[in-house]
Amino acid sequence: MAISATGLGSGLDIKGLVDQLVSAERQPIATRLSAQEAKASAQLTAVGRLKSALSTFQGAVEELADITRFQNRSVTVSDSERISATASAEADPGSYQVEVLALATSHRLISAAFASADSVVGEGQLQIATGAGALQIEITSANNTLAGIRDAINASATNPGVRASIVTAADGAHLILSAASTGAGGAMTVDALAAGSPLEVLEYGAGTTNSLTEASAAADASALIDGLAVTSATNTIEDAIGGVSIDLLQAAPGTVVTLDVAYDRKAAQDAVAAFVSAYNGVAGTIAELTGYNSETRVAGLLLGDAATRSIKEALRRALGAAVGDTSDPFRTLAEIGVSTANNGFLSLDATRLASTLDTDFDAVGQLFAREGDGIAVRLKAVVDDVLGSDGRIATRESTLRTLIEDIGERRTDLDRRMEAVRSRYQKQFTALDSLVGQLNQTSNFLSQQLARL
Numbered sequence: 001m002a003i004s005a006t007g008l009g010s011g012l013d014i015k016g017l018v019d020q021l022v023s024a025e026r027q028p029i030a031t032r033l034s035a036q037e038a039k040a041s042a043q044l045t046a047v048g049r050l051k052s053a054l055s056t057f058q059g060a061v062e063e064l065a066d067i068t069r070f071q072n073r074s075v076t077v078s079d080s081e082r083i084s085a086t087a088s089a090e091a092d093p094g095s096y097q098v099e100v101l102a103l104a105t106s107h108r109l110i111s112a113a114f115a116s117a118d119s120v121v122g123e124g125q126l127q128i129a130t131g132a133g134a135l136q137i138e139i140t141s142a143n144n145t146l147a148g149i150r151d152a153i154n155a156s157a158t159n160p161g162v163r164a165s166i167v168t169a170a171d172g173a174h175l176i177l178s179a180a181s182t183g184a185g186g187a188m189t190v191d192a193l194a195a196g197s198p199l200e201v202l203e204y205g206a207g208t209t210n211s212l213t214e215a216s217a218a219a220d221a222s223a224l225i226d227g228l229a230v231t232s233a234t235n236t237i238e239d240a241i242g243g244v245s246i247d248l249l250q251a252a253p254g255t256v257v258t259l260d261v262a263y264d265r266k267a268a269q270d271a272v273a274a275f276v277s278a279y280n281g282v283a284g285t286i287a288e289l290t291g292y293n294s295e296t297r298v299a300g301l302l303l304g305d306a307a308t309r310s311i312k313e314a315l316r317r318a319l320g321a322a323v324g325d326t327s328d329p330f331r332t333l334a335e336i337g338v339s340t341a342n343n344g345f346l347s348l349d350a351t352r353l354a355s356t357l358d359t360d361f362d363a364v365g366q367l368f369a370r371e372g373d374g375i376a377v378r379l380k381a382v383v384d385d386v387l388g389s390d391g392r393i394a395t396r397e398s399t400l401r402t403l404i405e406d407i408g409e410r411r412t413d414l415d416r417r418m419e420a421v422r423s424r425y426q427k428q429f430t431a432l433d434s435l436v437g438q439l440n441q442t443s444n445f446l447s448q449q450l451a452r453l
Contacts, residue, residue: 098259113173
């Protein structure tokens with residue numbers, strides 16, 4: 001049987017009346033809380049958009065604030081099979097002629113053939129030396145085989161960079177000693193120490209029996225740079241040209257390779273273009289979030305927001321202040337082709353920027369990355385502060401999240417109060433219903449009595 005909400009005594013729809021009264025009392029407050037929550041949530045999203053734009057801009061100014069990143073050098077070689085090269089910011093632009101005479105090689109010695117890796121060689125003391133040091137091992141009955149000697153060499157704590165291995169060929173097993181490093185300084189000598197020792201079959205070097213065969217000599221790399229002889233223990237030449245590292249790949253005496261070092265203008269132009277684009281991204285985001293459309297009468301979500309206004313002013317000051325003093329070639333962005341429009345956006349004249357880079361490449365870098373007051377340095381400081389854990393963005397986000405949480409708590413309180421209101425109304429209407437019921441019973445009784453008269 002369905003439960004009726006109609007008053008038993010009065011016939012009133014008590015539940016419907018209570019619902020309507022509670023709803024009427026709740027509605028204004030609930031509507032106000034929902035509007036406040038929607039506004040705070042929208043503002044939090046808006047702050048997130050601004051934060052994202054600032055993060056992109058932060059990456060752009062980091063590139064320009066580091067002078068070593070801005071002042072990259074490009075390197076080209078006429079024959080990439082012979083050499084390759086890289087250059088740091090310290091390298092002076094120029095053209096060089098490189099001729100690779102010989103590559104650096106490591107020392108390699110090979111023993112005569114033994115029946116197998118388990119063949120006994122003999123016992124005694126064996127010393128192996130290179131320019132980096134020497135190792136001395138004791139060969140006993142426990143390790144007197146070809147394999148045992150190999151393992152003893154490789155396991156020595158004083159090994160100066162010698163690798164031992166065994167190759168088994170058609171004629172038998174050969175012990176191979178290889179210097180780990182290239183260059184003449186890696187040349188090995190092997191000495192059995194005691195005269196007449198059976199280990200003399202592994203000797204090599206001055207004053208020894210030279211029982212080992214030299215498969216590869218220890219030699220430095222050699223090259224001519226602009227006709228000047230240079231050598232290196234490795235196949236990399238580091239110090240011949242300041243700031244330039246040259247890898248020798250293939251010896252070709254008589255073949256000259258041209259190596260050109262130049263300012264990396266494209267990287268610089270791309271960095272400036274990225275900076276302009278990222279700044280305009282921030283400016284556009286701020287303009288949208290703080291603007292007012294007079295036609296639609298719609299205000300930006302952060303219109304009048306003090307934190308956003310403060311960020312905008314800090315960026316504008318850092319961007320517009322002159323760098324250095326009157327003796328510097330470039331002091332403002334306008335001088336290198338970056339101008340500011342009335343609406344605060346930047347525009348880039350690529351032709352003028354290219355011209356200033358050709359005129360004084362390093363000075364353009366200093367305009368952005370000069371220590372203390374370079375434009376990118378100042379802007380980076382502003383953005384780092386704004387995006388920091390205690391910066392304006394984090395503070396604004398925290399304030400809005402706290403507000404949203406507070407609205408949630410106030411809505412919970414509202415629910416609690418409305419339940420109390422509902423209970424009060426329910427009691428009042430139930431009492432009214434009971435009273436009406438009693439009155440109806442009295443009325444019926446009186447009507448019956450009157451009818452009998």
